[in-house]
Amino acid sequence: MMDYHFALKQVEEILQPFSSEVRRPQEHQIDFVMGAENLNAAVEALFLAQWGYLSAITCLDHPPVKDENGQESEGSLEVIYHFCRNAAVAGLRVSVPYSHPHVPTICNWIPSATLYERELMELFGVVVDDTPSTERLVTSDDWPEGVYPMRKTFSGFSQESR
Amino acid sequence: MESEIKTDNRFVVPIGPQHPALKEPGHFEFDVDGEVVTGASIRLGFVHRGIEKLAEQRNYIQDLYLFERICGICSHIHATAFAVAVEKLAGVVVPPRAQAIRTIVAELERIHSHMLWLGVAAHEGGFDTLFMYSWRDRETVMDLLETIAGNRVNYSANLIGGVKFDIDDSQRDAILRGIDFLDQRARYYLKVVESDETFLGRTRGVGKMTRGEAEILGAVGPTARASGVARDVRLEAPYIGYADYPVVLVLDDRGDLEARFSVRILELFESFRLIREILSRMPKGELSTRVPRRIPEGEIVLRVEAPRGELYYYVKSNGSEMPERVKVRTPSLCNWASVASLAVGHKLADMPMLLAGIDPCFSCNDRLVTLRRQDTAQTMTWEDLRQYGIQYYRGKRVCP
Structure with missing residues (x-):
């Protein structure tokens, strides 16, 4: 078994310059919060350093919340790119607002990311700029445009619309 | 029956989603030149359950x-x-x-x-x-x-x-x-x-x-x-x-x-x-x-x-x-990409083995029927396709 502490230390050195905040959600995990503009450079740095491999891309939906004054904050989508090396897991976290949900593609570095990017576009409504394929992956052909099933606000279609 | 002539010199062999060689639904299109595969595309996800x-x-x-x-x-x-x-x-x-x-x-x-x-x-x-x-x-x-x-x-x-x-x-x-x-x-x-x-x-x-x-x-x-x-x-x-x-x-x-x-x-x-x-x-x-x-x-x-x-x-x-x-x-999901890229250059008859070689297991979903006519591609929904079928057979007087 390789030492994951060492791998975590390595990735921290590589990604520190790109991130605004570093978190440790679990002992074997390290998360780097960064802006969408830094994502491509960060993935490039990981790729060139040959640190780990892309395990999956996960998206989280943070719907708008009302504060005590009744003011509604804007909803956002958080895209997490998880890279793994032995037991160490590094997450690159990019948050984008509902009004401008754009992230750059990482397929230029990792071609196999296309499936995850298609899923982001289809299920969450994230716009992945310059991604090689925008074809649907999982929803049916009569699925309406602009309805994103994995958003928290989606709770199925009404009986009439079926 | 009218013959369908391809104008772009590609000959595509579609396999699936329902096919005797596959026990699970997946759709594959292989471009072939004679027996040799020159391109492959895969569409998954006929069994997505959310x-x-x-x-x-x-x-x-x-x-x-x-x-x-x-x-x-x-x-x-x-x-x-x-x-x-x-x-x-x-x-x-x-x-x-x-x-x-x-x-x-x-x-x-x-x-x-x-x-x-x-x-x-x-x-x-x-x-x-x-x-x-x-x-x-x-x-x-x-x-x-x-x-x-x-x-x-x-x-x-x-x-x-x-x-x-x-x-x-x-x-x-x-x-x-x-x-x-x-x-x-x-x-x-x-x-x-x-x-x-x-x-x-x-x-x-x-x-x-x-x-x-x-x-x-x-x-x-x-x-x-x-x-x-x-x-x-x-x-x-x-x-x-x-x-x-x-x-x-x-x-x-x-x-x-x-x-x-x-x-x-x-x-x-x-x-x-x-x-x-x-x-x-x-x-x-x-x-x-x-x-x-x-x-x-x-x-x-x-x-x-x-x-x-x-x-x-x-x-x-x-x-x-x-x-x-x-x-x-x-x-x-990770292994599918390898099939599409490995297929190129092999004989069509090797495809079932190549597919089986990654031990595929189907777990996503897409449902789309694309009809390819002479030089147009037309997308039909299931309902369109059903209606088309009804009209077609009415014309043939097969069913009332």
Whole structure:
């Protein structure tokens, strides 16, 4: 078994310059919060350093919340790119607002990311700029445009619309 | 009937989604030049069930059963991954005997999955005798799973916090006897796939993938290990009992179909060895521990080695009884890219073997019917297609 502490230390050195905040959600995990503009450079740095491999891309939906004054904050989508090396897991976290949900593609570095990017576009409504394929992956052909099933606000279609 | 002439000089052979050669729905389009494949595209996802969305509306205990039903072959590993992730979020420690039983069931499941695959792959290669033999022998491991769990598939061994059943002495003896028989049979299969001339004609040098290609295409599991990628989650990030009972990595750098056959069969021996070792020194003690219904806020990435490769679970809890988000990435998804790229340059007749070579398991969804006429492509919905069919047959006066 390789030492994951060492791998975590390595990735921290590589990604520190790109991130605004570093978190440790679990002992074997390290998360780097960064802006969408830094994502491509960060993935490039990981790729060139040959640190780990892309395990999956996960998206989280943070719907708008009302504060005590009744003011509604804007909803956002958080895209997490998880890279793994032995037991160490590094997450690159990019948050984008509902009004401008754009992230750059990482397929230029990792071609196999296309499936995850298609899923982001289809299920969450994230716009992945310059991604090689925008074809649907999982929803049916009569699925309406602009309805994103994995958003928290989606709770199925009404009986009439079926 | 009117002849359809292609204007762009491509000849496309569509296979699936419903096709006698495939037992699960997937759609493949192969561009061919004579017998040689010049391009391939794959469309997946005819059986998407929205499990990730469902999981957000159910509590952790219900979700355990839901995730066990993602796959009918590797059901235990899904439930294990979810249970371990939730246990870590809750901060509970599962008794060692429970972890050992989880590991035994996981390895029995790997044996069952690999033997099932061996049969399917042999069948795709036109070697039905091997298919019949391997599936007959697979019944042994299915019976063992039934003996200890009461079920042939969806064993439901896990609880969040432990396992449901113990393995007593008579069950242990039955497992050991079954493993001895399978060990002997697996030796025979290894000899067959490495020496039978007709079989080697279908596998040797076919679908070669170098280590570099496997890494770029994102291949995982036995498919990647047959190309020399030394990666196995059981070793890299040991979970359940794998820290106490380490596995030995099975690696082959030939990268062709033959290598994928031998890697999987050699992994069978490794599973036999591991089960014998665990049974010879089973820890004593409790089978489960209490876990609160409300899981404290947190998030975790948990990876396990399913029979087909790395399985990824991301679980985010929000302090309630239901998870905030669960993301599952199954190993087959990673391996599909390799098929599309390996297909080019091979004969059309090699395609079933190449597809079977990654041990595909279908778990996504898309439904689209595209009609290709002379130089137009027209997309039809199911309803359009149904109406088209009705009109067509009315015109032929086949039906009223």
